[in-house]
Amino acid sequence: MPQDVNAIMVFAAGFGTRMGELTRAQPKPLIRVNDAALLDHALDLADAAGIGRIVVNTHYLADQIVRHLGTRPDIALSHEADEILETGGGLKQALPLLGRGPVLTLNSDAVWTGQNPLIQLLQAWDPAEMDALLLLLPAPLTRGHRGTGDFVMDQAGRIRRAGGQPGLTYLGAQILKTDGLSAIPDRVFSLNRLWDQAIAEGRAFGLVHNGLWCDVGHPGGIAEAEQMLAEADG
Template sequence: MRNRPDAVMLFAAGFGTRMRGLTRCRPKPLLEVAGRSLLDHALDVVDAAGVTRKVVNTHYLAEQIEAHLADREDIAISREVSKILETGGGLRNALPLLGPDPVFTLNTDYAWTGRNPLIQLAETWDPARMDGLVLTVAPHAARGHFGRGDFQHDEGGPIRRGPANIYTGAQILKTDDLWDIKDDSFSLNQLWDRMLARGRLFGISHDGMWCDVGRPEGIELAETMLAEVANG
């Protein structure tokens, strides 16, 4: 592994509007799949990958997430108090906690089977060639996703935007460009655009199944997917 990152940003600040009534009184990362919160499923991935510096951002119903993590002394909280900063602004806001080196980022509303996604990324990461490395999944290995896909790439090669593979919410990023973006709240798409223009955003495919738990029906889909693996 080449200069493996040792910090991870877990995104947990969103409103969860696609979950409709399920998130009226509970933040989406605390919704349960197979008896465990989505946030805990994501932390299982992080812990199994051996990443030591962990940061979780909060905004919507932040007190519930912070209470849920109160016993985890190894997790720092990046608070977005006055407004939600989206993925790009949220990552920049957390940089004092994450440090200046490349970081993993992981969304907290997905379920996984197969190899650990962060370990997969770390094994391919090459900072001499890459400013970013995203993990995608082929449509046949995805559940609960609506859309035509996000990126096209050869395995381990530079990527381009276009309908094909689906972004899984896991990646490694260099963060220097974040300081050049003038907006307070912005998507990581703006960071990707800069990397794409330089030919330094790369992609690899997830070795396993993946489920988007962004809508209510995604909970049952994820539980079925996990049960299929558990039952062989």
């Protein structure tokens, strides 16, 4: 397993508006699935993959996440106090905590079955060929998620935008080279800008997840995720 990727950004700053009343008084990453917070499901993956440096970003009801992580002094926090910086701006702000080199990123609003997605990414990462490696799943296999897919992939694993045709859904886990962030002057922006650059240069790749995935971005996703986990345990 390549050792040049040893830092992860866990995104946990969003408002969780699709959760309705469930996030009126608590941040989405602390919603529980199978008696564990979504954030803990994500951190368990990072711990099991042996990631040495973990950074979590915060904004909405950040004090609750700070208290929740009080027993984890090994986790660094990147506070987006004034405004949510989106994925690109949030990652750019966190770079001093993450260090140099490629990083893993992981959304905290999903659960997984099958192979640890972070280990799967690390095993497939090839920095000589790749600037981005995104974990994907055919759209019909996703749980708790709508849409026909975000990307299509060729036989070599290179990806491009699906453009409305059936394709593969991005699962919120990736390895990404961060060099290009310094060239973006904006404070608030999406990582789509780095993806589009990597796609244009033929250096954006996809990897199909060896397992299932459920988006827990809306109330119905909680039951769907718990059902998926029960099926995997059975």
